[in-house]
Every structure is written in structure tokens, then in C-alpha cells.
Amino acid sequence: MDLNTVLDIRDASRHEPWRPGDAWLGGGTYLFSEPQPHLRRLIDLSRMGWEPVQILPDGSLEIAATCTIAQLSRFGRTLDAQAAPLIEQCCRAFLASFKIWNMATVGGNLCNGLPAGPMISLTAALDGECLLQAQDGAHRRVKVADFVTGAGRKDLAEGEMLRSVTIPARSLRCRTAFMQVSLYGLGRSAALVIGTLDPADGSFAVTITAATTRPFRLWFALPPDRAELRTAITTAVGDGDWFDDIHGLPEWRRHMAFHLAEQVRRELTLDGAR
Incomplete structure (x- = not known):
């Protein structure tokens, strides 16, 4: 246009x-x-010369705001990390053509703040942190889960720029589970739930996006049982936090989020062992 x-x-x-x-x-x-x-x-921003995606000396993953979905997808397929498959799963969650893949950026997806933004889902689930740069050059860091504050809303001051998102090395070593549902066969995500299990200490996190107006990342020192998980989601996500548009009613999104969260829990814990 x-x-x-x-x-x-x-x-x-x-x-x-x-x-x-x-x-x-x-x-x-x-x-x-x-x-x-x-x-x-x-x-x-296209000629800033930022490296699209790279592993930093401490083992963390830095994704430039200008990194395209195609570039991230290619990198994810070569990344030797337990959580690497999640990158491709979230890239594939886009309702987009190859032309969009080659133009759309990770930073743009985050700054749009749309509930179905799969780069929000990916980076929030892996405990990502945004690096923001003000007009005077000052920097500040905000967790992705706190950066998106509502549907189309984000924690950005006037003229402030999202420079990059950093994924901790520890998150890359986590086992992950990905669950997504759409109202239509090839429709926009209506609920997208990601679980992570940290092998270092056994901690568990579940991140709910698309079904909610903003990302909700719930962390547990040990994997919860079904009732504990349900109680945590009910406590964290208020009635007004469930998203409502033509891709799904809030009641249905809420039901699917609970259902997918339980599937994720079972996949990553002994409850899902065969």
C-alpha cells in the first residue's frame, strides 16, 4: 500500500x-x-549493518531487530542446542508467504505487539530480553514478557528503538514443547502454548500467547501437577486478558489454552512418559 x-x-x-x-x-x-x-x-534501519543472529561469547543468542524470519529460520536449522527446534516451529507459526518471510523482521513482529506474533511467543518462552535504545543513545533492557503490554501495545518511549533480543544460554539448553491451535485449518494462531524444562534444576515454565492480549510466562521451581498448573493460569490470567477477535472467542481461547498447557506439561514431565 x-x-x-x-x-x-x-x-x-x-x-x-x-x-x-x-x-x-x-x-x-x-x-x-x-x-x-x-x-x-x-x-x-536496513543499512545499519547489524549481524542478524549470532551466538555471543557467554553462549547466549542475540537476534538483531532487523533479522528477517527467513534468516532466523536458516540459523535455527543449524543451531546445535536442545531448544533449536522451537525456532523453526515458531517461524512456521506465521500465517505468511515466502515474500513476507524474506522481509518481515523479528523486531517488527515484537513491536507490533499482536497477540498472534510468533516471535513474541518464541522469545518470551525462552526468557528473552529486549535491548532498547533511546534517542540520546541510552540503553535499557526489558524482558520480552514485559515488553508487550497488551494487544498492539509495548513498552517503547517516543523515538525509542528495539535494537535486539537476547536469549540466555541456559534457555537454549532447555527441553521444549510447542502446541498451537487455529480456528481455521490455515488460520492465524488462536492459542499458542510453549513449555520449557530446564535440565539444570528441573524448573518448568509455560508461556501462553495468541489466546491472551499479552504474553504470560509462568515459572515453577518444579513441574506442577495438573491442578497446580490450572490454578496458576487462572490466577495469572484475568477474565479481561483473553483476546477477542474473529479468530476466536475469549471463552474458546481460554479453554484451548488450558488444554494445550496440560498437553505441554505432560509432554515434558513424567506424566507424559510412556
Whole structure:
């Protein structure tokens, strides 16, 4: 879609002062998908030269905001880590063509803050942390689970930029389980639940997305039983936190989230042993 209110596009490396009507441009798959009448200038991040995805010296995984879904998918298929399959599972959770895969960015998916954003699901489930950069160059870090605050809402100040997301090395060593459901055969995710089991201390986490307006990551020192898990979800997720749109009613999403969470629990614990 043409953005007929945009008058200028500038390279982000030029460090020009931020002004009203500016927006960061990554892949542009969202920006150019619908009218943006408030925009006057786009600040293009594509030539910043950030390494799309890399393993840091401490073993953690750093994903640049400009990393495309295609680049992350290719990296995930070569990554030697217990949690590596989860990367491809979340990439495949996109309701998108190969053209979107090659343009859409991880940072754009997070900053859109949509409940069905699978990069939100992936990075929140693996206890990811966002690196945010203000206009004056100051940095701050926010957990992904706290960065997305609601449907389409995120913890970003005016002119602030998402630079990267870091996944701890410990999370990469976790066993994972992935469960997803859509209202239609090839529809957008209506509930997406990911479980992780840490072999170091036996701790368990379950992350609920798509069914809720924001990600909910619940951590347990030891794997819960069915009743404990259900109680934890009921306590954490309020009635108003279940998402409501044409892809599923809140009541149905809630039911499916409980069902998928129990499946994840059984897959990762002795309850699921054969």
C-alpha cells in the first residue's frame, strides 16, 4: 500500500533528530499493509549493518531487530542446542508467504505487539530480553514478557528503538514443547502454548500467547501437577486478558489454552512418559 502522507525516507545511520510523524522502518510488512495517516517520515534501519543472529561469547543468542524470519529460520536449522527446534516451529507459526518471510523482521513482529506474533511467543518462552535504545543513545533492557503490554501495545518511549533480543544460554539448553491451535485449518494462531524444562534444576515454565492480549510466562521451581498448573493460569490470567477477535472467542481461547498447557506439561514431565 502506498503511504501518501510520507514525505521523506532517511537512513537511520545519519542520526537525525526524531520528530513527530517519524517511524522506524524495518521490513515494512506492517507499515505498508494499511493506512498510516499520522506518518510523515520513515527512518530506515536496513543499512545499519547489524549481524542478524549470532551466538555471543557467554553462549547466549542475540537476534538483531532487523533479522528477517527467513534468516532466523536458516540459523535455527543449524543451531546445535536442545531448544533449536522451537525456532523453526515458531517461524512456521506465521500465517505468511515466502515474500513476507524474506522481509518481515523479528523486531517488527515484537513491536507490533499482536497477540498472534510468533516471535513474541518464541522469545518470551525462552526468557528473552529486549535491548532498547533511546534517542540520546541510552540503553535499557526489558524482558520480552514485559515488553508487550497488551494487544498492539509495548513498552517503547517516543523515538525509542528495539535494537535486539537476547536469549540466555541456559534457555537454549532447555527441553521444549510447542502446541498451537487455529480456528481455521490455515488460520492465524488462536492459542499458542510453549513449555520449557530446564535440565539444570528441573524448573518448568509455560508461556501462553495468541489466546491472551499479552504474553504470560509462568515459572515453577518444579513441574506442577495438573491442578497446580490450572490454578496458576487462572490466577495469572484475568477474565479481561483473553483476546477477542474473529479468530476466536475469549471463552474458546481460554479453554484451548488450558488444554494445550496440560498437553505441554505432560509432554515434558513424567506424566507424559510412556
